[in-house]
Amino acid sequence: MDLTYTPEQQSFRHELRGWLERHVPDHPLPSFDATREGFEAHRAWERTLAGGNWGMVTWPREFGGRGLDLIQWLIFEEEYYRAAAPVRVNQNGLFLLGPTLMEFGTPQQKARFLPAMACGDEIWAQAWSEPQAGSDLAAVRATAIREGSEYVLNGHKIWSSRAVFADWAFGLFRSDPNSERHKGLSLILFPLNAPGVTVKPTVRIDGKKGFAEIFLDNVRAPVAHRLGEEGAGWSICMATAGFERGLMLRSPARYQHAVTRLVELYRRHAHEVEPTTAAAVTRAWMDAESYALSIYATASRLIAGGVIGPEASTNKIFWSELDIALNQTALSILGARAELVPPASEAQEVDSWLDDYLFALAGPIYAGANEIQRNIIAERMLGLPR
Amino acid sequence: MDFSFSEEQRMAAESVRQVLNDHCQPAALRNSLAGNGGQDEARWRALLDTGLAGMLLPESAGGLALTEVDFVLIAEACGYYALPEPLVEHAGIAAPLLAAAGAEPTLMERVATGEALLAIGHPINPLVADADRATHLLLHAQDEIHLLPASAVQLKRQESIDPFRRLFSVSWTPNTSSRIAEANTTPALWNATLDRGALFTAAQCLGLAQRAGDLAVAYAKERKQFGKPIGSYQAVKHLLANVQVKIEFARPVVYAAAAEIGNADAMSRARVSHAKLAAAEAADQAVRSALQVHGAMGYSWEVDLHFYLKRVLALTYAWGHPAFHRARVAARVFEQPLGPDHTFAREHSHA
Numbered sequence: 001m002d003l004t005y006t007p008e009q010q011s012f013r014h015e016l017r018g019w020l021e022r023h024v025p026d027h028p029l030p031s032f033d034a035t036r037e038g039f040e041a042h043r044a045w046e047r048t049l050a051g052g053n054w055g056m057v058t059w060p061r062e063f064g065g066r067g068l069d070l071i072q073w074l075i076f077e078e079e080y081y082r083a084a085a086p087v088r089v090n091q092n093g094l095f096l097l098g099p100t101l102m103e104f105g106t107p108q109q110k111a112r113f114l115p116a117m118a119c120g121d122e123i124w125a126q127a128w129s130e131p132q133a134g135s136d137l138a139a140v141r142a143t144a145i146r147e148g149s150e151y152v153l154n155g156h157k158i159w160s161s162r163a164v165f166a167d168w169a170f171g172l173f174r175s176d177p178n179s180e181r182h183k184g185l186s187l188i189l190f191p192l193n194a195p196g197v198t199v200k201p202t203v204r205i206d207g208k209k210g211f212a213e214i215f216l217d218n219v220r221a222p223v224a225h226r227l228g229e230e231g232a233g234w235s236i237c238m239a240t241a242g243f244e245r246g247l248m249l250r251s252p253a254r255y256q257h258a259v260t261r262l263v264e265l266y267r268r269h270a271h272e273v274e275p276t277t278a279a280a281v282t283r284a285w286m287d288a289e290s291y292a293l294s295i296y297a298t299a300s301r302l303i304a305g306g307v308i309g310p311e312a313s314t315n316k317i318f319w320s321e322l323d324i325a326l327n328q329t330a331l332s333i334l335g336a337r338a339e340l341v342p343p344a345s346e347a348q349e350v351d352s353w354l355d356d357y358l359f360a361l362a363g364p365i366y367a368g369a370n371e372i373q374r375n376i377i378a379e380r381m382l383g384l385p386r
Numbered sequence: 387m388d389f390s391f392s393e394e395q396r397m398a399a400e401s402v403r404q405v406l407n408d409h410c411q412p413a414a415l416r417n418s419l420a421g422n423g424g425q426d427e428a429r430w431r432a433l434l435d436t437g438l439a440g441m442l443l444p445e446s447a448g449g450l451a452l453t454e455v456d457f458v459l460i461a462e463a464c465g466y467y468a469l470p471e472p473l474v475e476h477a478g479i480a481a482p483l484l485a486a487a488g489a490e491p492t493l494m495e496r497v498a499t500g501e502a503l504l505a506i507g508h509p510i511n512p513l514v515a516d517a518d519r520a521t522h523l524l525l526h527a528q529d530e531i532h533l534l535p536a537s538a539v540q541l542k543r544q545e546s547i548d549p550f551r552r553l554f555s556v557s558w559t560p561n562t563s564s565r566i567a568e569a570n571t572t573p574a575l576w577n578a579t580l581d582r583g584a585l586f587t588a589a590q591c592l593g594l595a596q597r598a599g600d601l602a603v604a605y606a607k608e609r610k611q612f613g614k615p616i617g618s619y620q621a622v623k624h625l626l627a628n629v630q631v632k633i634e635f636a637r638p639v640v641y642a643a644a645a646e647i648g649n650a651d652a653m654s655r656a657r658v659s660h661a662k663l664a665a666a667e668a669a670d671q672a673v674r675s676a677l678q679v680h681g682a683m684g685y686s687w688e689v690d691l692h693f694y695l696k697r698v699l700a701l702t703y704a705w706g707h708p709a710f711h712r713a714r715v716a717a718r719v720f721e722q723p724l725g726p727d728h729t730f731a732r733e734h735s736h737a
């Protein structure tokens with residue numbers, strides 16, 4: 001056990017910090033969920049990142065990466081949040097589909113999709129949930145019926161983040177119409193501008209078009225765009241969900257930087273807040289550190305050849321709960337001004353706290369509701385009966 | 387950067403776990419309670435035979451010169467089995483203090499084998515644990531540390547709700563020949579000892595939490611109500627899943643504290659305190675959830691859970707009240723640099 005960075009890791013941090021200081025835009029980009037303009041500004045940033053070969057540092061060089069390990073990935077994320085660089089518009093691709101392609105994709109699929117993902121040329125959305133298949137994902141009804149060298153896709157997907165402006169989606173379909181539940185499902189990649197695809201924005205509680213419904217009406221996708229074996233869709237999706245919950249989706253740095261801002265906010269108001277606030281701030285710091293340490297331990301284990309198992313579900317519960325508590329503490333410090341939004345002249349200090357709080361409220365729901373995570377922990381980690 | 391234990395460290399802990407598994411099951415605990423006030427000489431002998439007593443002592447003192455990282459999994463195992471004998475206090479906390487303060491080589495050799503057994507009266511704890519079986523006591527008087535043979539002190543037992551805990555108030559008179567550390571060296575020695583005490587108490591709490599969780603899971607698989615095992619109901623599943631979440635996120639803090647304790651700065655002290663807080667909280671949630679899952683049976687003396695519950699209660703306030711540890715964490719949060727690039731950093735010194 002050695003909790004110090006090697007000289008190589010330190011110089012990697014140094015090099016990245018310098019690059020980010022030179023390239024991160026001075027002003028925050030407009031939201032990628034509100035307008036096409038904001039979305040394209042984020043795509044342009046992805047291209048800038050890729051220009052520095054920073055698109056996805058853990059990927060092999062041939063796919064636009066640097067072949068770095070997971071500790072370096074964590075350092076990358078730490079510096080990325082430190083620099084307040086733009087949120088990754090392609091996170092569904094980079095953090096979910098990317099690792100899944102790496103594990104289950106054919107060499108042709110990897111070459112076709114990964115480099116375009118790493119440089120932002122193709123931005124991805126996830127198309128799994130349906131109106132009747134939320135927590136019960138195995139109830140998906142959308143179909144992919146084989147016709148020669150193509151699948152014909154039909155169905156209705158929902159809660160698809162970024163789909164309003166994204167280029168491609170990875171969807172879960174029933175490829176065997178006579179199958180039930182977890183069997184007969186396949187994972188298929190399709191462009192969102194394909195004939196027969198209709199995307200309808202869904203307005204979130206914050207008023208932005210953060211996700212969309214996707215209607216598929218006889219959409220044709222080549223068999224070569226199926227990821228993994230036909231009928232293996234469920235197990236591949238569960239592996240994707242493992243990446244999502246286990247390591248990639250929510251970097252500890254995100255919360256550690258939020259805590260740093262929380263401490264600054266607290267300092268400005270320490271004289272007027274209730275005495276328990278200092279303890280809540282301290283608690284937020286501890287939880288963010290716990291999460292970071294846990295992820296460093298997971299990264300060390302994976303580097304040594306370990307795998308992510310059902311314990312990934314504990315991560316998802318932990319970060320989603322700490323995120324709410326952290327933002328709620330900030331709102332309690334802001335007090336009666338917490339509700340203010342631009343252009344209110346007194347909204348300045350609210351900064352992103354209100355947006356972040358609303359976003360945090362979604363945390364226990366997306367990426368598998370926390371109740372489902374608790375079932376997974378109970379049944380697969382603890383061995384309790386179904 | 388490598389946040390994992392070596393194969394040797396894992397195997398050493400496994401061999402201790404094996405001894406505890408053979409000698410420290412609830413039935414053995416109950417036997418020792420009926421026979422010898424909770425103590426078991428065969429168990430103690432078996433533990434000492436593994437060479438644990440001198441683990442953290444330098445080789446010059448007859449020890450193995452291992453570190454807190456080597457010992458933390460062992461302390462966790464001692465918690466898991468609610469070991470009554472003072473292995474953690476002697477080998478993990480008191481022996482390193484005596485070695486650092488300096489003692490006669492002949493005594494150190496006997497400490498390294500466990501033949502001489504130490505008890506410790508640290509200023510943060512009002513009472514001295516296991517003082518009755520100690521051959522020597524490390525005690526505080528004003529700004530000094532004193533080493534006294536058992537024959538030079540008077541003990542008064544202070545009974546604990548934990549039937550295996552042996553607490554004493556100690557009456558004694560300091561003298562110049564008993565003094566082993568003077569006012570200028572005492573604070574550093576006591577601070578290092580407090581950190582070890584808090585760290586290994588945290589590790590025991592982690593073990594206790596997992597044991598309570600395991601007992602509850604086993605019971606939930608077996609106990610049937612409404613025609614099904616109660617563990618198949620979501621209300622019970624979620625209670626136990628929440629316990630496991632608490633444990634999973636206390637564990638890496640305890641291990642990191644073990645790795646960083648030697649830095650002896652504001653950052654490592656905060657880590658140790660965070661570890662103590664997180665592990666004690668996990669243990670509290672675990673034992674109370676386990677009690678709930680056991681229902682009325684859990685409230686009976688017959689079911690073993692209460693042994694672990696009472697140890698958690700005792701250890702929560704030992705080696706620093708949670709308020710003390712929260713204050714140390716707050717000092718780090720409000721006075722040291724924040725952000726992920728400072729997670730593993732040393733204390734920032736003002737130039």
